Each structure stands twice: as C-alpha cells, then as structure tokens.
Amino acid sequence: MSTAAVLSPPAPPRGVGPLLRRWRDQRRLSQMELALEADVSTRHLSFVETGRSKPSRDMVVKLAEHLDVPLRERNELLLAAGYAPAYPETSLEDAELGQVREVVGRLLAAHEPYPAVAVDRRWELVDGNAGVPLITAGAAAHLLEPPINALRLSLHPEGMAPRIVNLAEWRSHILGRLRREIGVTQDPQLRTLLAELEAYPGGDPDDGSPATQPGPGEIVVPLRLRHEAGELAFMSTITTFGTPLDITVAELSIEAFFPADAHTAAVLRALV
Template sequence: MDAADRPSGGRLLREWRRRRNLSQLELASGAAVSARHLSFIETGRARPSREMVLHLADRLDVPLRERNRLLLAAGHAPLFGEHGLDDAEMAAVRDALDRFLAAHDPYPALVVDRHWDLVRANGALGLLTAGADPALLAPPANALRVALHPDGMAPRIVNLAEWSGHLLHRLRRQHAVTGDTRLRDLHDELATYPGVDAGDDRGAGTADPAAILLPLRLRHPDGELSLLSTVTVFGTALDVTLSELTVEAFYPADDATARILRDHSTRR
C-alpha cells in the first residue's frame, strides 16, 4: 500500500467511533474534548498528539494491536510491544499458562490466540477431539473449526445447533470489538457447515431461554459428557500477544461426566 493510500489517524479514529455506534458529540462528551476539535482530528485538519490518540482509543475500547496502528497512522511510534509466546520475555506467562493447564487436568482446557488458533492445551482435551480428522488437528489447529467441522467434533455434539449458535455469537461479538476481517471470514465459513445454527445477536441460537448455563453435550463410548465452560483473559496485559490470548476451561456439569473424565485421565 502506498503512503498516499494509507488511512490517516483521524480516519481510523472515525472508523472506530462508528464501529462503536457513537456520534462525534457522544465521543467528545465522554472523552472531555470539544466536538470541534474531534471533528478537526477526524477530517485531518488537526494532527492528534500521542496522548490524544491513546485517550480516544481508550474511550473507544480499541484493542492494543489497533492502538499501535492508530499511533503509526497519526505519525507516532507504537507503544505496545508484541512478543512471541516462546520469547524469553514471556517466560512468566508460559509458566502461568502451563501451571493452570496442568492443575485443571483431568478437565479439558485450552489456550487460543485472537483467531482461535490453538496455542496450548492439556492432555484432557484429547477426550473432546477424539475421532476428529488429524488434518484438522495439525498445527495451527483452529479450535472453532475443529469443533464445528463435519470431520471434527460436530458429529459427536448432541446439541450442535445450540452450541454452534453460542460459538458463532461469540465470534460475531469478537469481530465487532476488534474489526478483524479474519474473524468475519471464519464466521462465514463456519456458518456453512452442516447442522450449524448461526443464531442471532440476542444469544445462542435455539438454546433454552430458561436454562442457567449452556453445556457442551458430547457423545462418548462411556456415556454422554455434559461440560460447562469458563473464559479467562489477562486483564492487565500491556503486550499485544498477551492481550489476545484466551483460556477456555471446561468443567463437568454432572457426576457422570466427572467420573468419565477421571477415568480417562488414569488411562492416559
């Protein structure tokens, strides 16, 4: 892309404001800046300072990766580092993740990046992915593709419509927050799979509105598994990579599932 074709900092801020469904007046009021000055920034008549870019990005809840892009577009150096998980600087993060995954065993847990590619997992995850096409599990395995592909977990998911609706709802929300087109493309791909229910923006497809939680119900030779999931992120991340990691941990929803998971652990 030629320099002349690159979006300005003001244009990117305007795109984020519109993505958040805010008017100039609403953003200006919430950020305690004049609407006139914000208009000048968005139209390129005023060059925002580094502090102003970060202030507006914070009000707009812009992800760290995109904050760096905003800074560059406005003529400033990026602020947030981006390290690979295997870098020396990330040793404490790797240790924390590995400790959590090991402690959560015999229950399944996994770590994914911003595109839902699998980064780490404990041994119990194999109970969920058993029977999936090895090609789907080859790195970089995509957790959502493994779950919903007809050659993946989908044939074993008892409540496929409800579970797929839940996953695609999460994916739409993630795309709305980040603006990442790869997430939109992944959503559109998954929505074409047999048995997948994309649901709507109100929630998880055809899930029972009276239910407390939506379990993942999975067929298993020893009996049906019923699993609840929790999602964890690093709340104080100042590194781009770290801010985009998500830990998903599954827990048994009933005693029968807990027994099967324990028994599977002893056979590994």
C-alpha cells in the first residue's frame, strides 16, 4: 500500500444507498446474499442502493447489523437516510459508564504482574496496569505524554522499536492489523496513522530481525524485547465488550500481554 493511497482515500459516497452498497462491496456480498441474510427482497435492496426507494429506520439498522457495520458508522448511515443517530457516544468519564471503568480497572489489575493496556478505536491509551512501564522503558518522554498512541509508541524509533528484537516481524503484524481495521471502519484518522507508521524504519528483515514468516514451532507472533535480565517474550490477546450499544464501549479494547516462556514469567514476577 503506497503512502499516497493512504493519505488520499476515495471520497465517501453520498446518500444512504451508495453507502450501503459500499459496505456490501467491502463485505464481498452480492445483493442476493445480503437480501437473503436480511430477509428482504433483492428488488427492494436494489432500489435502496440506487436511491429509488428510501429505507425505513428499522431497515437501515437491520442491513447495518447484517453487514457488521461498526456503531459509529451505523449512525452515519442513519443520518444519511434522514434519521437521528441510534447509538450514543458517552465519555468514559461520565457516571453512567462508571461500571465499565470498574470492569476495565479490574481486568487490568487482575492481569498483573503482566502488562495490559486499554485502548480506544484509534489506539490511544485509556488505561494501563503496573506492568506497562516494563515494556515501555526507555521510550522518549514525548511519546509518553497524553494522548499516548500505543501503536506509535511501539514502532517509533524513539519508542519501543530499538528494544524489539524481532522488529520487522512485529511491525508487519502491527501494520497488518491496522490495515484490517481500516478495511472495517474506513476511519481517515487510522489511514493517517498507518501512513505515519509505514514511514518508520524497521521494515527490512536484513536489519537482523527475524523474517516476517513464522519460525519453527511458532503459533502466534511474539513480541521479543531486549532487557537487562535477558530477552523477554510475550504473546497477546485482545478483549472487547460483548453486545455494546454505546460507541465508546464498542470501541474500547484491552490488549493483555502474557509471558511466552518461563524466563519472562519469572522476570516479571520479580520486577513488577
């Protein structure tokens, strides 16, 4: 993917019909396949996509659900159809999300001594536990000032990158994940972030990093960090809230890092 393509995405189509068609094309569904899944006639769906028929509010929501459109973009579809947004976007600091904050805090604390972070849709740090400083040690101060972007911190040459043993492999994993998220959300800010990350050094396996192909016995892409106690290896998982109805909650995720070997587990238990 070229930088020019990332910085100059195609203009979004206007009207709910073309927007729905774009989402259907991205999901690689034919009109007939979507019509069968959503239990509507192919003729009616065709009329909606071409603008010959205005869909009801329930129809927009129904098609968006079957197309797995994120909540933020579902609101855009509703607005394009002339309806009020259906999904609120509540600040995480508001009282009504107090229970969500408590759940996030408990998950992060329960994962200690291993690192874990909570991030929003654009990978900006919402919270982290006591294990995080161990993996971010040595990063430049300006990268640790809010808002902290976890992907920028990971791949920036003044961030974690100099300590990542398998930088080419980890970079390929990060960029691939971000490209998939852009495919799902079409978020222009994520496109800009991708262009920035692609411009960072570290993509050449000839720099001493392992190749981007999995090594013998590897089942996940590990994060391998240089440390004074010896190389540390981590595998990670992503946790999200099930069936969210608020945009903030839907876009919140927790990345938890687990030790990939006994040495790493022992070092973290001793240090954190």
